[in-house]
Amino acid sequence: MNWAVALESEGKFTALEELIVRIGFGEYLSQIMGGIPMSQGEIIRPADMWVGDDDVLAFHTPEVTQLINEGNKPGNREKLARLIEHSLDTGAFGNLGLDDMYDMIREQFRRFANEEVSPHAHEWHLNDDYIPMDIIDKMSEMGVFGLTIPEEYGGSGLGKTSMCIVSEELARGYIGVGSLGTRSEIAAELIMGGGTQAQKKQWLPKIAMGETLPTAVFTEPNVGSDLGSLKTRAIKDGDKYRITGNKTWITHAARADVMTLLVRTNPDQPGYKGLSMFLAEKQRGTEDNPFPTDGMTGGEIEVLGYRGMKEFELGFDNFEVKAENLLGGEEGNGFKQLMTTFESARIQTAARALGVAQNAMELGLRYAIERVQFGQPIFNFPRVHGKIALAAVEIMMTRQLTYFAARQKDEDKRCDLEAGMAKLLGARVAWSTADNALQIHGGNGYALEYQISRVLCDARILNIFEGAAEIQADVIARRLLSSN
Structure with a gap:
């Protein structure tokens, strides 16, 4: 909600952002009432969390009922879909609420991904090739590997929010490229937090330059x-x-x-x-x-x-x-040294998940606009544009949660709860968006020649590494219970 309130105070809260909020609240309140999808085959019901009927009824206030009934309804999904229909190549659907510096970083790395990564990603995947070293060299020249390393050690000294944006845009091109920067970031954080001065001087400049992978x-x-x-x-x-x-x-x-x-x-x-x-x-x-x-x-x-x-x-x-x-x-x-990196690792996994989800959504939207059946683009059919609209909503909500966790980290505030939530939600959203985008492709989505087949496979790992979904959910629950 901080994102929406800030936009409204600046006069930037348009119909698009309002629809995202309405649909998002309506959908997630419905899930709390009826069951939260942890995956396609696992739904957590209120009874699974020892929530009794009386508690469910108490939650069902007139305000909640109104948000559910007037939020994620077909008319709102169609309105949202129509608003984003013609913004396919803009990189985001809705105002992200970031300042000009972050927008500049996003544009720089989006352009790099579009020109250097996306055109080749599917071929790399199908051939099971390494990411070419010239891509890694260009990433090094752009400062990816030293983005969060302090300037005194040859880095840029930027924060986790900047790294999130970079990881997201690179992963939108190809998840492996997005992960290369994360590997250097987490290794550097280990050394910064637990290394001796000699170790910092020896390793951090080399990592920042991309000389050491x-x-x-x-x-x-x-x-x-x-x-x-x-x-x-x-x-x-x-x-x-x-x-x-x-x-x-x-x-x-x-x-x-x-x-x-x-x-x-x-x-x-x-x-x-x-x-x-x-x-x-x-x-x-x-x-x-x-x-x-x-x-x-x-x-x-x-x-x-x-x-x-x-x-x-x-x-x-x-x-x-x-x-x-x-x-x-x-x-x-x-283990203590490793634990200091858990927050950053989960924030960055959420950022990579956002990139994968954004790519899947763009592939699904493009196909829906171009594919004609029964005399019209399949985008016009409610079951198609409804999937795209909900993807836009969940991607934005995951983005805002991820950016919030990153800002907390940048301010040296504890954010293990928010980082875990962002990772858990991001992985789920990446998978559901990729799965729905493949469904929009129909039989073609099952063909290896279509990029969505790769994106679906890439999305699947996100629920497993950097804290499996089951472990992540358990950690979040324990943390919430301990704070109450």
Whole structure:
């Protein structure tokens, strides 16, 4: 609501934004009453949350009833759809409420995505190709990798809101491109928050320049969300550590130069206490020899979507890491250091989800306008333009929640609740928007030649990584209950 109130106070709250608010409140109030869709196959009913009939009735006030009845109704959806019908290439539907600097950043990266990424993304996906290094080099020149790194270390010193906009626009072109910047951002945040001064001076300028590409190495074959059960071991041996164990679902591992590697340094301390984080150097691999570093092997995991960086299983057998590369210089702080990045990681996942959702919506809208059946564009049919209108509403609501969390982070305020909400909602909206856009394409959407087939596959991962939806919902619920 802060977004709408601010626009209204500035005289910028038009019919389009009003329809977004009306439809959004009507839809979400209906969901609270009847069931919240966590996915296509899981709906959380009030009874599942121990909400009794009396509480449901108490919620059903005249004001709520009016918002439901007059909010998400067919006439409003059609009005909204007609308003956005001719704004296909504008990059957003409705006033986002951002200042000129953010609008300039958005326009710069939208233009880059349109010219350098979108025309090639589907080919990269179908061929399961890496994102070309010249794209990474151009991103480096544009300052993507150092956007949030302080100027004293060679970065731009901008905030999370700026990074959200960049991630969103790049992910709209191709989710893998949007994720490249996030990887550097989170690695830099780990070093800024937990590294020694020497580590900051050594690594941050290289990351900011794009000279060093990082990868996060946390999960193991039998350990996903439960990081306290990690088994990969690091044993001190003079001025180095020897790493032995296995990791999985490691993105961009072959082309990375440094790994933020979470391992167990103290087997006698259970759970999170015995974990430590290392800045583990490795040689950048090639197509012929993806893992040339001694003590390290890797095998590719073939995936449905989220391509362009490739996923790997890694094996470590006496892999050597310099003792000076223990993050912060003290053992046992690995999980605490990682936790400091959770808010940013979830905000950035929400931003990438927004990019995927925006792309899906644009593909669906374009197809609906151009596809003629029964003598008219299928956009004219209520079941089609209704899907597009609701997508526009949910994308805007997710945007505002994501931007709010980012602003809280920029102001050094706790935002784990808002970041988790944005990630959970963003992942759901990306999937539902992509699924509905594919439905608008009909049988053509099932053909690999159409881009929506890729976008659907890309959207699916968002509900799994950076906190699976089930874990995310549980964390949000516990946080809300603890605050009451």
